Amino acid sequence: MNIIAIVLHIGAAKGIHMHLLYPCDPFNKMKPDEAYEEEFSTAQHAGFTWFPFSYEDFELGEFKPRPKPAFAGEILYRGWMLTSTRYAQLQGAIESLGATVAVSAERYRQCHYLPEWYERCKDVTPKTIVLLKDDDFAAALSTTGWSAYFVKDFVKSLTTSRGSVARSISEVREVVDLIERYRGQLEGGVCIRELENLLPETEERYFVFRGKAFARDGVVPELVKDVARRIDSPFFSIDVLLNKEGTARLIELGDGQVSDRKKWSAEAFIEMLSASLTN
CATH class of the missing domain: 3.40.50 (Rossmann fold)
Structure with a gap:
């Protein structure tokens, strides 16, 4: 053998x-x-x-x-x-x-692209406007009343030292151009999100595998359980941050197959998959 x-x-x-x-x-x-x-x-x-x-x-x-x-x-x-x-x-x-x-291609897209999951979760995540690269950003954002913006394509933000935060319409265009320059293309289109008062040090990644939500420390917040019920995909990640008021906010979904483990150990990650498959 x-x-x-x-x-x-x-x-x-x-x-x-x-x-x-x-x-x-x-x-x-x-x-x-x-x-x-x-x-x-x-x-x-x-x-x-x-x-x-x-x-x-x-x-x-x-x-x-x-x-x-x-x-x-x-x-x-x-x-x-x-x-x-x-x-x-x-x-x-x-x-x-x-x-x-x-995970089918349809389910992959549902979690990989922000506009695909946004409508199911819009009450627990920052407000988002979806545009094409050549749209009139000023017209689209003129009535939002937002003081600042977080800019990304359908999948990723700008990961250089410049970052994805824009304080004006002209900076929104600047971030979009830089994403395209550094990544070679905009994937899907442009997502402009309201910049909320979030605490970056509180970020946690959770995984949902075959309908069950998992945390690296075993403690799954109610928000994560709620989102897990809304999304019909076999395997996806959920990123959550707290705002300055202590409220948990959904920041990102991702297909679990292409999601980094982040703070998860390899042992905890594989144990999650193994336990779900052998139970």
Whole structure:
């Protein structure tokens, strides 16, 4: 019995039938990329089977999980952020080999793009106006009464030292231009959010897996449980901050497959997946 067959057998014995798909090391296609090495090692020890694939090859139109003959079952991707179009291509590539995805392209988009989840959660998150890059920002924002703005595309904010906060309409345009310059493109469009009085040191990331919300310390706030009930996706992350009044505010949703663990240890993260799959 080869090593892949052995691992498959161990995973089945532990009741784990979902397999993990990781991007591989560019120089060794049988190893995970170093960014996922700790998580991969923990997952393997917990009984998960895994398949590495070359992200670089995938971008060139080739999807070759290794070992290809063993590729089957339900696949949960853990890797770099993908556009919704690229993720749909990944789903198609996975299904073309006879496997299935744990998260469909539709569900991926629902949590990955802010406008897709905003209407379901608008009462617990900062007010947001969605625009196209060439829209008239001044006209769109003229009646908001907001004193400052947080500017991002559908997925990410400006992560340079400049940051995404704008104090005027002209600064909104400046941030949009910088996002496009540094990231190469605006993904989806522009989201302009009211800048609330939030306490950045209180930020926490939670995960929802198969309908159940999880916290790294085991304490799940009511807001997170509420949001978990509103979103119909198998695996997503929820980012929460407190405002200066002590009220929890939803800041971001993300597809769980492409969400960093942040403060979560690899052990806590894999335990969450394992417990949900074996119960």
